[in-house]
Amino acid sequence: MLNSRDLAxxxxxxxxxxxxxxxxxxxVHLSPSACSRRIAHLREAGYIRRNVAVIDRAKVGLPTTVFxxxxxxxxxxxxxxQFRQAVAGIPEIMEVYRLTGNIDYLLRIVLPSVDDYDRVYKALVSRIEMNVVCASIVMETVKSAESLPLHHAAAS
Incomplete structure (x- = not known):
């Protein structure tokens, strides 16, 4: 169970x-050694899965997002x-969500340009049969957050 210091x-x-x-x-008002022990515990308990670098997509030539x-x-x-394998084999597909309602899946695809979407689309439809596929091109990212809203997490 997490306490308020762990959440901090x-x-x-x-x-x-x-x-x-x-x-x-x-x-968080802890000594470095006490903090280190807590971080090690958070890793062992699976709260911290891994550390990653957040890369500026535009600077590496991947500014386009298609949902x-x-x-x-x-x-x-x-x-x-078969669908899981198909999407896993296409690196431009960053995230896939199974949904409730009229839409079964939502894919987030990152690309150099809109023109590159056709190549990804063809790769996907050649691997798996789907009924309806609709694309929406992101024109502007209004909000993008990597940090979770931990104020909702229960502290003991």
Missing amino acids: ILDVLQRDSDTPLADVGAK VTVSVRTHSAAWTE
Whole structure:
């Protein structure tokens, strides 16, 4: 169970995992050694899965985002596994969500340009049968957050 200090540590680290241990400790009112032990425990318990660098997509030539909705006719286990393999094999597909309602799946695709979407679309439809595929091109990102709203997490 997480306590308020654990949540505070997670909040600091999710905003900048490179924050020096002494600074994390100071922000949560712990000594660096006590803070280090808590961070190790949070890793072991699976609260911290991994550390990553957030890369500026535009600077590396991947400024375009396309959201794709997919509706399917079948929901068999075999089709679902084939779909999972199909999307896993296309690196431009960053996220895939299974949804309730009229849309079965939502895909977030990151690309160099809109023109590149056709290549990804063709790769996807050649691997799996889908009923309806609709694409929406992102014109502007209004909000994008990597940090979770930890104030909703229960502290003991």
